[in-house]
Amino acid sequence: MQQDRALEYLQEGRNVFLTGPAGSGKTYVLTKFIDWLKKQGKTVAITASTGIAATHLGGTTIHSWTGIGIKDFLTPFDLDELTQKEHLYRRFRTTDVLIIDEISMLHSFRLDMVDTVLRTVCENEQPFGGIQVVLAGDFFQLPPINRYSTDTNYAFEAQVWERTNMVVCYLETVYRQSNDPLLQILQEVRQGKVSEKSMELLQKRTQIELPDHITPTRLYTHNIDVDAVNKKELAKISKKAEVFSMTTVGKKNDVQLLQKYCLAPEVLELKVGAQVMFVKNNFSAGFVNGTLGTVVSFAFGKPMVKTVEGKRIIVELEAWMMEQSGKIKAEIRQLPLRLAWAITVHKSQGMTLDVVDVDLSKSFAAGMGYVALSRVKTLSGLYIRGINQCALSVDSVVQQFDLLFRQQSVAAE
Numbered sequence: 001m002q003q004d005r006a007l008e009y010l011q012e013g014r015n016v017f018l019t020g021p022a023g024s025g026k027t028y029v030l031t032k033f034i035d036w037l038k039k040q041g042k043t044v045a046i047t048a049s050t051g052i053a054a055t056h057l058g059g060t061t062i063h064s065w066t067g068i069g070i071k072d073f074l075t076p077f078d079l080d081e082l083t084q085k086e087h088l089y090r091r092f093r094t095t096d097v098l099i100i101d102e103i104s105m106l107h108s109f110r111l112d113m114v115d116t117v118l119r120t121v122c123e124n125e126q127p128f129g130g131i132q133v134v135l136a137g138d139f140f141q142l143p144p145i146n147r148y149s150t151d152t153n154y155a156f157e158a159q160v161w162e163r164t165n166m167v168v169c170y171l172e173t174v175y176r177q178s179n180d181p182l183l184q185i186l187q188e189v190r191q192g193k194v195s196e197k198s199m200e201l202l203q204k205r206t207q208i209e210l211p212d213h214i215t216p217t218r219l220y221t222h223n224i225d226v227d228a229v230n231k232k233e234l235a236k237i238s239k240k241a242e243v244f245s246m247t248t249v250g251k252k253n254d255v256q257l258l259q260k261y262c263l264a265p266e267v268l269e270l271k272v273g274a275q276v277m278f279v280k281n282n283f284s285a286g287f288v289n290g291t292l293g294t295v296v297s298f299a300f301g302k303p304m305v306k307t308v309e310g311k312r313i314i315v316e317l318e319a320w321m322m323e324q325s326g327k328i329k330a331e332i333r334q335l336p337l338r339l340a341w342a343i344t345v346h347k348s349q350g351m352t353l354d355v356v357d358v359d360l361s362k363s364f365a366a367g368m369g370y371v372a373l374s375r376v377k378t379l380s381g382l383y384i385r386g387i388n389q390c391a392l393s394v395d396s397v398v399q400q401f402d403l404l405f406r407q408q409s410v411a412a413e
Helices: 003-011 026-039 051-057 062-066 076-083 086-093 108-122 159-163 181-191 196-205 223-236 252-261 368-374 396-412
Strands: 016-019 044-048 097-101 132-136 167-170 217-220 242-245 247-250 267-270 275-278 292-299 302-307 312-314 318-324 327-334 337-339 342-344 356-360 382-387
Touching: 003 016, 003 026, 003 167, 016 026, 026 044, 026 097, 026 132, 044 062, 062 108, 076 086, 076 108, 086 108, 097 108, 108 159, 167 396, 181 196, 181 368, 181 396, 196 382, 217 223, 223 337, 223 342, 247 252, 252 318, 252 327, 267 337, 275 302, 292 312, 356 368
Parallel strands: 016 132, 016 167, 044 097, 097 132, 217 342, 217 356, 356 382
Antiparallel strands: 242 267, 247 327, 275 292, 275 337, 292 302, 302 312, 318 327
8 A cells, every 4th residue: 555545544534554564654654644633633642562662753652641551451440540540531532543653562462451441431432432543563573572471462463453443554665675685585584485595695694794984783682782882882982972961851750751762861972983873853954763873073062973874964952752632741852862883673673774783693582583684775784693593583473464464455445
């Protein structure tokens, strides 16, 4: 389905599942829809399954928005307690559209909990209390994390999924890799049948040394590896460090929630020569979430970053806000940068990167390799340091439902 057709369904007020491969423009369509809603005077709740994903669209987690927090189930007492909260009553009753982004990482039982809370508080037995719901994401990407069981609990297995009667809008065209050979490899990973030719191409990327003039973003599966690399690389630079501290406005709990999920650090230490990554979209300034660069100087107390493409940008403070019913609950301000010699695969979801050096030797979840490989624009920008058997695996259940979603999308065109 084309992006314009998907936007039409959204603007018609239909419940929609917006999906498609990495780089097919899901966030672009959501952003256009959100802008349209605001012009119409509609109230939109922008949420996501994780805080990091929520910051991409300027929203909050679905757990926080509904008040369910980290609970795995709701007792009658919990539900009664939520119905007594006046701010939730006002929030739900005044919301026209609920967006839940990165739906692949939301458990089925939590989606059912969201439905239960909305129906109960809104006193409306329609799915999600009658609020228009937009679920967005790609189930081939990172799955829900289950600490205590091996069950996957995908959102499409929720009881409410079938009852919601969603229009499936499957965006087929991938813009990130265009006609690069990497696109064929990614398509084969999704099909669960990586050809010998594709494996040979990936294997070659494990044998190629990085050119001296290129400093890539290194992707690791674990935080401990990321932190060690960034700290070590910054310490290698003998130049003077400039320190930038985050400023905050709002209630302590709201601010802490924003800080927890904002990719920009509370205290950012930079040096000339530091490898950095922009962590916010600012198209007019010439960068997006994932743009790589190097600090080349400091001017008037601000860093100047030279991007991989050669563009020089004087980096200004940016704001991250938590909104509720059109009012700003909390705001933090920081340079939209973080050290980027290395990041985790989880944090990279939603980003577009120019050059990636990835270690998938410790991959532990289906979709991890797909997310990592699909971040980069071209095969020539991909350098692989290690890969295990799990890295390119996809869940057969996801494959079956993906075929169904494609068919439903075609029927909706």
